[in-house]
Amino acid sequence: MNKKTWPKSNADACIRCTTCMAVCPVSRVTPKFPGPKQAGPAAARFRRPGEPSADDWIDLCIGCHLCDMVCSSGVNVSELNLIAKAKYLDEKGRPFRDWLLTHSYLWGQLGSFFSPLINLLFKNPVIKWMGEVILKIDRRRELPGYEFLTFRQWFNRKPTKGNPKIAYFYGCYTNTNEVDVGKATVQVLEANGFEVTLPPQRCCGIAMLGNGDFKGAKKMARYNIPSLLNTIHSGSKIVFSSTSCGHMIKHQYSHLLSIPSAEEVAQHLFDVFEFLRNLKESNSLNTHFKELSLKAAYFTPCHLRALGMGIPALEILRLIPGLQIDQIEADCCGMGGTFGFKKEKYEISEEIGKDLKEAIDRLNPEMILTDCEGCRIQIRHLTGLKVLHPIQILRDALQNDG
Amino acid sequence: MKIKAEVLIIGGGATGVGISRDLALRGIPSVLIEKGDFASGASGRNHGLFHSGGRYAVSDPEAAHECISENKILRRIAPHCIEETDGFFISLPEEGLDYRERFLRACEKVGIQTTLLSRDEALEQEPELNPNLLSAVRVPDGAIDPFALVLGNAKDAEEHGAKILLHTEIISLILNGDKVKGAKVKDLYQGEEYFVEASYIINATGAWASQTLKLAGLPIGMALSKGSMLITNRRLTHRVINRCRPPFDGDIIVPNHTVSILGTTSIRLEEVENFEVTPHEVSLLIQETSKMIPAIQGTRLIRAYAGIRPLFQSEEKGDDRAISRGFVLMDHEKRDGIKNLVTITGGKLMTYRLMAEKTSDLICKKMGTNVPCSTHSKPLPGANRPTGLTERLKQFTTDRGEVLCDCELIQKEEVKALLEKEKLKNFQDILHRTRLAKGTCQGGFCVYRLFGLLHELRKIEGDSNKILKGFLEERWKGIRPVLWGTALKEEELIESIYKGIFNL
Amino acid sequence: MRYDLIIIGMGLSGLMAAKTAAGEGKKVLIVGKGMGALCLLSNTIDVLGQFPKIIRMRDNLFQWIKDHPQHPYSKVGLEKIEEALNSFLSLFPPPYSFQTVDHMNCLIPTGAGTLRPTYFIPITMVEGTSLNEGKALIVGLKGFKDFYAHYVADQLKCRGVNVSLSDLLHGEITTTYLGRLMEKNSFIKNIGREIKKQLNGENLIGFPALLGVHDPIQVKNNLEEIIGAKVFEIPTLPPSIPGMRIFNRFKEWLIQKGVTFLLGYPVSKVTLKGKKCEGIEVSHPPVTTSYSADRYILASGRFMGGGLEGTAEKIFEPIFHLPIPQPQSRGGWFEKKFFTVSPHRIHRVGILTNNAFQPIDERGGLILENVWVAGSILAHHHFIDEKSREGIEITTGYWATKKAME
């Protein structure tokens, strides 16, 4: 594949085989979206630069990459869709709601500081109603709560130890909403003898990209890449715990955003479990696990699948004695980053989620594990079960004497 | 059975239907006989270039002049058949700029407006062009949809009293002294033969012109030249791209709806039917056109096809293309002493209206009337219908009905309306009237659906799977020359569907 | 990462190879550029449908092997063919199981109203094989463009109806959308009642093959109860829901067994040392990851799957660059007619192997010692015309892996 012409001319490779139609979670639940084959390569023949968009349904693509994964002809349907979606939204204009949803990194800090108040407000039906009427954020959604102490603040107060160094890209959500994921990551890495560092970083920009805001996403990338590059040049590898941030930096920065040096960063950037699996391969993984008697189910996030590394979390967790872990037979959680928050898309998100819920019900687990925050929000919302990042369980298994 | 006609027109290509409309608008009734569907000859198998005349400006100023004046008229009367894209004549380093200077002067002489663009300007407008180009000259070329043009003319002609009989073949012309009394014709579906008596007869059978005249025992020296074209899966450029050099093989790329058409070649033939595109032609076209657009080397082709040009031996020179593309209007009264027979052939799609006007003028003269022609000012029906790719996508978005053809976004309702409105005899007739099966998979999916629809509407008789197999054979002719790369994958899929899942 | 066995290709042959190896406790990686043709073209299991004679498949195969010594079936051998097919069948315990009609090919109706010979069919298609014993009603659904009841019924000389339901008000509905709706009880009730109203003495109901992905038997039973007639599925245009059921079942089983699934990225490079493959690289731009194993199975399919590629000049195998004996030039690939008596020559080309499915050159020399080849990429068969697609994939996937693990 010629990198220069890709993905622009990539639609040409489509043979109309419909494999992608077999897997698209959106066209499976709604006829409003014509499905990947039609939305991507087929419509691409009709889209003309310089002419207005004529495909409002393109906004319904959730960006799960399933179509890309199953296509034997190498068509990157989701990227064709994203480009068309960006054009459509650029012309139509984005609601303030989308700005809010995609710039949570800006108000996240504030959210943390005022977290007791915000968390209360977010649960308030009046606020939720206002959110729905004014912002078109579906009121049936729980808004994620904020934590008072951000991950970074916690980290800075903590003594550092270990050698060699490993850098950590934690992402906004870990920083302000699920601090324990960050803590667990650091603790697991430390338990394996590493000193964790936090390179200067901003939101990876995936929410903006998912909403077709290439410009905003590029701004984020242009901050992050030099910083991460610095880290790499100082001899350190980088891990991430959020598969969405990871996929964004590793693949989209160079593919879609053409950020200089993004390719170099990608070579040294690893999912935390991928990194641990590599340790295991070289027999240097700390496997002093205590027994956890727990029946859990694991869900593969779309971005993890798109990272193309298998399911390292499952491989590592299966080493923990007592932990029974099943894989959930479902393809997409339906959250799609910020997709599921939007009023006009809530139903679709919910319908996709139902298939996932059914699959979970069949397994009847005590707890769900999954690497992506979007999936965790959705599964909590759907099932009311406890949902953790697998690193949190691994950390628990490593805490031998409390 | 016997039919009486004032004027009998033989041939339902652009020229024939153009004459039928012209006469009808003058109030002269006619009967048109066509052995296939509309546009089943060269009118449905050409490059679709809406000439500015630029291509002939240097070699044949008269033809160029005809083109540019018709160009202006057709934009007015048939805007829905034309895409006003403009065209570039690009100069490549291989040829240098000598020809460009002659070209610019010649265009100015015949009144073709030109604008000279620098390399960078040209590349900005058409990024796929060969980056080594020296310059481009912009001319008012465009793309023309021959089917829409022919159907529009036919419709208007019929509305004004003309009669058109499709799938009916002229099998002999009956002479009576210095006149042709009429023609014996055969309905190719019913098998019935009957006589059409006519006061005047116009032979508008294009490349079949000499065969038709043979039916009246009149020999003319005419040769045939095959021109082949390739269709790409996507539209490569917005504009028509010509190479700024004396006309040669593979030097025009014409955008057409979702695709681009690369052409053409020029090869002498003996027979007007049963021809195919050879591997050599395919390679030649790719090799030549990719000099203008390098991406053609790797681009996906979806079909190859060819059309036949009639050539007149008396005018024969070295290269077939050097022969005037101007048309030939023969008054057989002067030539052979047959008073009521006229032959019109050659020319271009571009000049169909002019050809029809001149032919009708001649017939009027013979009839002794002088009603003037009005086709240059009266728009064709449907002229204000919006067209274009964005428009189709918009339609799909608003209707979101069942789409029979995923590749060309043809909706079921659209085809249903067509089937209910017109009495179509043949499966190919449906395909001629929509862009069904003209996209990426060349009917691989939609033709099955079309058969389904025909059954649903109770509009199919006989063994439909035999007809389906017939279509797949036709399709094969078009795709076989270009089966490699992605097309090869597609082939395996479609073959697996029809021979596998459906066990045909 | 190091594995016992790496399988390249995620079609039926690759999945079968993975099952065979994982079943013996091997550490397996299966990589697929895409999902393969299973979800498109497979509905039933063809073994050798070319001669729908009334003879037992065993005898049929026996004769075939005698007549076609180079054919993949001949390399597997009759006994192992049966073993392989049984291994496949074992993945599908009742209720959704596969069966034959008297161990012979049977004829099932298709979306084009033809009858097509095949061997193992899922329970959901069984009633379709005995159309002449009853009176059938073929049911299409409004808005579903990939199946036409009247088309099928006209050819099969029975009646067709199109049901239109308020659940289906939207213009166009896709296979997977319908397949999912079929699993909703309320929808089944509505559609069942609607069909019942249309009955006119029919006791067999033919449906497009989309009676649910997860629990088709439940769907079938529910429908039959409401309508009061037997229901069967009719395969039609891709995607194929019956194919998806097969794929899902394999995937579930394999992941359960700890097989690593790597779907979506092509093998971009292999490292060879002498006659051994030392590792593969999988590319997901901008990064590539290396994997290695003791043994490798190449099951990358034909052109559609990307196992073979054709430029305007020649056909080649893009991963190991194994030799592909082929016609001199492109002109010899395809016949002038699409429907031909003997298959297009291109369909017979493929990779040459010895009896153990190891790749060899034209003189019979072994090319790679730790690579085995399985599935449709093999030479000397033409599965479209033979109607042997699934049979070849299952049996060679099974046997090549057995040989690899010896």
Ligand SMILES: Cc1cc2nc3c(=O)[nH]c(=O)nc-3n(C[C@H](O)[C@H](O)[C@H](O)COP(=O)(O)OP(=O)(O)OC[C@H]3O[C@@H](n4cnc5c(N)ncnc54)[C@H](O)[C@@H]3O)c2cc1C
């Ligand atoms: C390769 C190629 C490329 C071309 N590119 C262009 C271009 O880009 N732009 C342009 O303007 N022009 C182009 N032309 C020229 C243009 O296509 C023709 O000049 C034009 O279509 C001729 O139309 P016609 O009606 O005279 O002939 P045709 O369209 O050939 O019509 C003759 C009709 O007569 C019918 N017929 C024959 N015998 C009988 C019979 N015995 N009984 C009944 N019916 C009979 C045939 O079925 C046929 O339909 C191209 C031509 C070729 C060959």
Ligand code: SF4
């Ligand atoms: S995008 Fe890929 S999977 Fe989808 S129809 Fe095209 S070739 Fe098939």
Ligand code: SF4
């Ligand atoms: S990215 Fe996901 S939602 Fe979008 S078209 Fe592809 S499969 Fe469908």
